Each structure stands twice: as C-alpha cells, then as structure tokens.
Amino acid sequence: MKKSREGFTLAELLIVVAIIAVLVAVAIPVFGSQLEKSREAADLANVRAAYAKVLTEANMGIYDKEVTVDLKQKQDDWQSADVITIGGISHSVKEGDTDNWIGKPGAGGTCKVSFDQKTGTKFVWSGDGTSASNSYDMSENFFKTLESSGCLNLDLIKNNTNFEIDSKASSSTFVPEIEKVLGEQSLLKNGTWAFLGNGKSNKASERYLFWTSFDTNEVGAGKKIPILIQTGDGKYYVSESQTAKRQKGNVTYVTISDHIKDQTEYKKVINAGGGQVYKSLSEAYAAYEKVLEKYKDLL
Incomplete structure (x- = not known):
C-alpha cells in the first residue's frame, strides 16, 4: 500500500500566515491601549x-x-x-x-x-x-537666566530706568549673551521675547519678561498678540500687547510690545489680561495656550 506524504500547499501556508498576521495586527493595538490605560x-x-x-x-x-x-x-x-x-x-x-x-x-x-x-x-x-509644553523646561526662571548672562550688571542696563532687550534686535549686544545661557528646553528658544523694566531699581517687581509664541517679524507691526509675562519677583501673568516697528542702525525689526514709558504703563499691560497671578510657569503656559484661540487669524 502507498502512504500519502503530501503536505500543505504553498497557497494554504500563505493563507495561514495571513490569518496570523491579521490576528497580530488586531491584538497589538488592543494590548497597547490597555497598557496605556494602566x-x-x-x-x-x-x-x-x-x-x-x-x-x-x-x-x-x-x-x-x-x-x-x-x-x-x-x-x-x-x-x-x-x-x-x-x-x-x-x-x-x-x-x-x-x-x-x-x-x-x-x-x-x-x-x-x-x-x-x-x-x-x-x-x-x-x-x-x-x-x-512637554518640550519646554517648566521649571525655568527667566530672571535667573538674565542674571546668568551677566547683562543685569552691565552699566547700560543697571544705570537705565527703562531698559529693553528684544530678541528680534539682531544687532543687540545683549541678545547673544542671553542666548548663550539658554537651556536646550528653554521657552526663550521659540517665539519672541523681551526683557524690560527698571535696571536701576532694587525692586525685582519692576523688571519684566514678555514672551509670545508668535514670530513678531512675521506678524507685523500694530497687531495685538497674546503674551506670557514673568516679573522679577517670580509672578506670572497672561495678557496681550501691541507689536511695533523699530529700527536700530540699518536693522528694522518688530518688537513684542510698543515702547512702554514707566511702571504705570507696565501695570496697564498686565491688567489688560485681567491681572490674574499664576504661581508657576506651567500654570501660566496652560492659561496662555487657552487664550490662543482668540488669535487664530495670526496663525
């Protein structure tokens, strides 16, 4: 008697492999989803x-x-x-x-x-x-960054009752010094920022950091933009400012805010956003993201 030694055909093997592949493709996402829920x-x-x-x-x-x-x-x-x-x-x-x-x-x-x-x-x-926000260092203190740069100790700042260091001023001698000490996950590596205020005063509350996620040169002058503010005494606010065109030498750029003359005007900028104080950068950043909806036309 002859014994039949026929095995599976190639077509049958391919069908089995295809079925296994489908089962694996279904199982992996389900497993991944359950793992994420845990x-x-x-x-x-x-x-x-x-x-x-x-x-x-x-x-x-x-x-x-x-x-x-x-x-x-x-x-x-x-x-x-x-x-x-x-x-x-x-x-x-x-x-x-x-x-x-x-x-x-x-x-x-x-x-x-x-x-x-x-x-x-x-x-x-x-x-x-x-x-x-997960890409940024939410523990960053912008004024420690400013101090680390050494700019606050320079005569042009510490003897000035209303200094301004704007990130878009490419000819500035201060901006490169600040950029040197920025961490890889610093918020200031994105958007537009400016350090402003009274360098002569001993009151940290009279110095400010304005930041926006927008590139002001692209937005243009005379536009309302959302800003995140930190004061030198560690308080955070979310407000808005109006961009303005500046020229330094042969360089023309758009600043994060029009020229602010005194502390009264700084307070007006803060109060324009309601004056709510946020305890941390992460809390202020979350609030900033929330108001971005109002500025969709700038995106």
Whole structure:
C-alpha cells in the first residue's frame, strides 16, 4: 500500500500566515491601549496621593504647598472615561478647562497640584495634544537666566530706568549673551521675547519678561498678540500687547510690545489680561495656550 506524504500547499501556508498576521495586527493595538490605560490609572493614583498631601497642608493653614507629579503615560490626552474625578472634583473631557482643572495630560508631562483659598484645589496638567509644553523646561526662571548672562550688571542696563532687550534686535549686544545661557528646553528658544523694566531699581517687581509664541517679524507691526509675562519677583501673568516697528542702525525689526514709558504703563499691560497671578510657569503656559484661540487669524 502507498502512504500519502503530501503536505500543505504553498497557497494554504500563505493563507495561514495571513490569518496570523491579521490576528497580530488586531491584538497589538488592543494590548497597547490597555497598557496605556494602566499607565493612566497609575498617574491618577499618584495625583490623588498628591491631592491628599496638598489638602492636608491646607487644613493646617499652609496654602502655598504645591506637589508635582511626573506622568508615566506615553500618549497625549485621556484614554479612559469621559469624566475623571479626583477628591470630589470632576472634570469632563468634553466640557474642557475649569478654575480647578487646567490642561490635559501629555506624554512625559506633569500634573501640578496646589490649593487656592478662593477656588480650592487646582490641578494643572502639562500637554494637551497640540501643546509643545512637554518640550519646554517648566521649571525655568527667566530672571535667573538674565542674571546668568551677566547683562543685569552691565552699566547700560543697571544705570537705565527703562531698559529693553528684544530678541528680534539682531544687532543687540545683549541678545547673544542671553542666548548663550539658554537651556536646550528653554521657552526663550521659540517665539519672541523681551526683557524690560527698571535696571536701576532694587525692586525685582519692576523688571519684566514678555514672551509670545508668535514670530513678531512675521506678524507685523500694530497687531495685538497674546503674551506670557514673568516679573522679577517670580509672578506670572497672561495678557496681550501691541507689536511695533523699530529700527536700530540699518536693522528694522518688530518688537513684542510698543515702547512702554514707566511702571504705570507696565501695570496697564498686565491688567489688560485681567491681572490674574499664576504661581508657576506651567500654570501660566496652560492659561496662555487657552487664550490662543482668540488669535487664530495670526496663525
């Protein structure tokens, strides 16, 4: 008797390989999604622990406690439920930001938990899918950068009651010195910035950093733009200013703000945005991103 030793045909093997490939293609995204949800759950657990710590301090009368949680998730935005609740504070993914909940989580981002006596516990998340905040150093103090550059000790600044260092002034002797000390993730490596104020005064609050994500030379003069402000005493604001054309020698450029004559006018710029004080750069940056919607025509 003859024994049949026929195996699978090439067509049958290809069909089996194709089926396995389809199953793998379906399984990997599902596994990845579940893994990301587990990272998100771990982040929420850590944020809840930070909330408990901040609330404990607040109950003891200590209101300036801020806890930063480094997020483990590797994707922007929420992957789980539409409504997230921490400590009785609920956030709807569809409704967006509130006074207590600002921004969305991002890959490698952070959540800063603090307590405000007026609004209660505040959660500020870095990154929202369209944000570049995860690429920036949110612990940066712009005035330490200015001090490190040595510019504040130069006579032209320290003897000037109203100095201005604008990043678009390519002929400036100060801008290159500041750029030398900027970190790789410095916000000042993007957009347009200017250090302004009273170099002669001992009051740090009379010196300012204006920053915008827009290239003012591209925007042009006479346009309203959003700005993020840090004062020398460590306070942050979000407001707007009007660009202006300047000329230094043969160089023409557009500044982040028209010429400001005195401290009263600086206060007017701050108050134009409501005068709200933000405790950290990440909180101010999140608020800045929120107002960008009003300036879509400049994008």
